[in-house]
Amino acid sequence: xxxxxxxxxxxxxxxxxxxxxxxxxxxxxxxxxxxxxxxxxxxxxxxxxxxxxxxxxxxxxxxxxxxxxxxxxxxxxxxxxxxxxxxxxxxxxxxxxxxxxxxxxxxxxxxxxxxxxxxxxxxxxxxxxxxxxxxxxxxxxxxxxxxxxxxxxxxxxxxxxxxxxxxxxxxxxxxxxxxxxxxxxxxxxxxxxxxxxxxxxxxxxxxxxxxxxxxxxxxxxxxxxxxxxxxxxxxxxxxxxxxxxxxxxxxxxxxxxxxxxxxxxxxxxxxxxxxxxxxxxxxxxxx
Numbered sequence: 001x002x003x004x005x006x007x008x009x010x011x012x013x014x015x016x017x018x019x020x021x022x023x024x025x026x027x028x029x030x031x032x033x034x035x036x037x038x039x040x041x042x043x044x045x046x047x048x049x050x051x052x053x054x055x056x057x058x059x060x061x062x063x064x065x066x067x068x069x070x071x072x073x074x075x076x077x078x079x080x081x082x083x084x085x086x087x088x089x090x091x092x093x094x095x096x097x098x099x100x101x102x103x104x105x106x107x108x109x110x111x112x113x114x115x116x117x118x119x120x121x122x123x124x125x126x127x128x129x130x131x132x133x134x135x136x137x138x139x140x141x142x143x144x145x146x147x148x149x150x151x152x153x154x155x156x157x158x159x160x161x162x163x164x165x166x167x168x169x170x171x172x173x174x175x176x177x178x179x180x181x182x183x184x185x186x187x188x189x190x191x192x193x194x195x196x197x198x199x200x201x202x203x204x205x206x207x208x209x210x211x212x213x214x215x216x217x218x219x220x221x222x223x224x225x226x227x228x229x230x231x232x233x234x235x236x237x238x239x240x241x242x243x244x245x246x247x248x249x250x251x252x253x254x255x256x257x258x259x260x261x262x263x264x265x266x267x268x269x270x271x272x273x274x275x276x277x278x279x280x281x282x283x284x285x286x287x
Contacts, residue, residue, distance in 0.1 A: 006184040007147055009065070012162065018235040022131065023130060023131040023134050023135060023136065023137055024135065024136045024137070024157050024158075025127075025136075025137045025139065025155070025156040025157045025158075026136060026137070026138050026139065026156060026157065026158045026159070026160060026263070027060070027062075027139040027141050027152050027153045027155075027156040027158075027159050027160070028040060028044075028138060028139065028140055028141065028154050028159075028160045028162060029107060029141040029143075029149055029152075029159060029161055029162070029172065029176060029177070029198050030141070030143050030162045030163070030169075030178070031144065031145075031163070031169065031172025031173040031175050031176040032143055032144065032162065032168060032169055032172040032173075032175070033142075033143035033144075034170055035149055035162050035163065035164045035194055035195075035278060036162060036164070036194045036195060036227070036233070037140065037141075037143065037162045038061075038066045038067060038070055038140050038244070039236075039237065039242070040068065040160075040192060040194065040227070041057060041067065041140040041164055042067060042070045042071060042242045042244075043139050043242050043243050043244045043252075043253060043256045044138065044256055044259065044263070045057050045100050045138055046097070046098055046100070046242060046244035046245065046286055047244060047253075047256050047257045047259070047260035048136060048260045048263065048264065049098040049099060049100060050257070051260060051261070051264040051266065052258070052276070053135045053136050053264070054099065054133060054134050054136070055099075055100050055101075055134060055135070055136050055137075056093070056100070056101045056102070056103060056126070056130050056133070056134040056136070056138070057100060057101070057102050057103065057137075057138045057139075057140065058102075058103040058105075058137060058138070058139045058140070059078075059079070059102070059103065059104050059105030059140055059145055060105065060139040060140055060141040060142065060148065060149075060152050061105055061141060061271070062080075062105040062106060062142075062144035062148060063080050063141075064105075064142065065078070065104060065105030065106055066105075066140070067102055067104065067105070067140055068094075068102065068104050068105075069240060070237070070240065070242060071096045071097075071102065071200060071240070071241075071242065072239075072240030072241060073094060073096060073104075074103070075092075075094040075102070077091060078092060078094045078104040078105055078106040079092070079103065079104065079105050079106055080106045082123065082126060083119055083122065083123065084124075085102050087255060088130070089103070089126040089127070089129055089130070089252050092104065092242055094131060097242075097245055100287070101129070101133070101134070109137045115158060117151075120148070120151045120152075124155055130142045130181075134271065136263075139152050139156065141153060145175060145179040150179060150180060150183055151174075152178065153180055153184075153280075154183050156182045156188075157188065158188045158190060159180070159186075159188055159189050159190065159256040160190045160191070160192055160224060161173050161176065161177065161191050161192070161221070162191075162192050163191060163192070163193055163194070163205060163206075163209060164193070164195045164196075165193070165195065165196060165201060165204075169283075170205060170208055170209050172265070173191075173209055174209060174212050174213060177213055177217065177219065177221070177241050178216075178217060179215050181219060186217075187219070187220075187222040189213075189219065189222065190222045190223075190224040191206055191209065191210075191222065191223055191224060192222065192224050192225055192226065192227065192259060193205045193206055193223075193225075193226040193227070193228065194226070194227045195228075195229040196226050196227070197228070197229060197273065198228070199226070199270065199273065202226035203223075206221075206223045206226075206283075209221065210223075212219060224259055224262055225255060225258055225259035225262055225270065226255060226270070227252050227256060227259075228251045228252055228271075228273050229252075230250055230251045230252035232246075232247045232250040232251075232252060232253075233250075233252050235247075242275070243255070243256070251271065252274065253272070254271040255271055258270050258271055
């Protein structure tokens with residue numbers, strides 16, 4: 001988990017430098033598709049840069065890549081070229097805004113959908129070469145419980161599970177955590193609740209998931225934060241320009257900045273939700 005107290009103790013004892021020598025690896029996953037996982041990844045990367053982190057995004061949905069679409073880029077090379085030893089990892093990296101580097105996946109390449117253990121091992125070994133240029137590696141995994149997903153989340157320092165208020169999303173998030181727990185200690189699970197109306201709804205969704213995970217799996221997931229439902233997100237997707245670039249003052253991006261602060265160990269108060277026209281009318285009538 002993103003435990004500030006533990007990190008402060010390590011800093012005080014000299015066990016951990018103020019700037020980590022080792023690259024920190026974070027996988028962002030979801031039980032089902034369509035929950036806003038990729039949008040969270042690209043905007044979280046933008047927000048982390050503002051905390052002076054050097055960030056590399058790996059599109060871990062290697063057969064159905066989306067990170068390039070989110071940034072509106074068309075990389076010449078991708079993970080396929082790395083897997084078949086046609087290119088080195090440094091040659092595949094694609095620079096985007098704010099100094100972020102993207103390691104592109106490949107879209108519509110069925111042979112990448114379920115990589116062998118040896119292929120995944122080769123990818124992980126190559127990722128180790130990024131330590132010289134990155135403080136944080138964000139891996140945007142595929143949705144569900146495929147072999148690639150479980151391999152990636154089992155290898156990283158921390159896992160972020162993205163969930164929305166819809167019951168299937170909560171159920172599938174539980175299923176992903178259960179599958180993960182059968183292969184690993186799964187003591188590094190963090191949850192982001194996306195597309196919520198307000199803090200109350202976010203806590204209700206997390207508490208439902210948390211109750212099931214604690215009761216049936218004996219694990220203790222950490223609530224990393226939530227993101228308000230914001231029409232600006234859809235507009236940024238259509239523009240192929242991440243929210244942190246197209247509308248950094250939006251409610252959703254403010255939430256992601258808050259989440260990035262939690263990742264960095266800088267704990268701030270969560271942004272207040274926008275009341276919209278109903279909130280305006282309600283506040284007006286109270287005057």
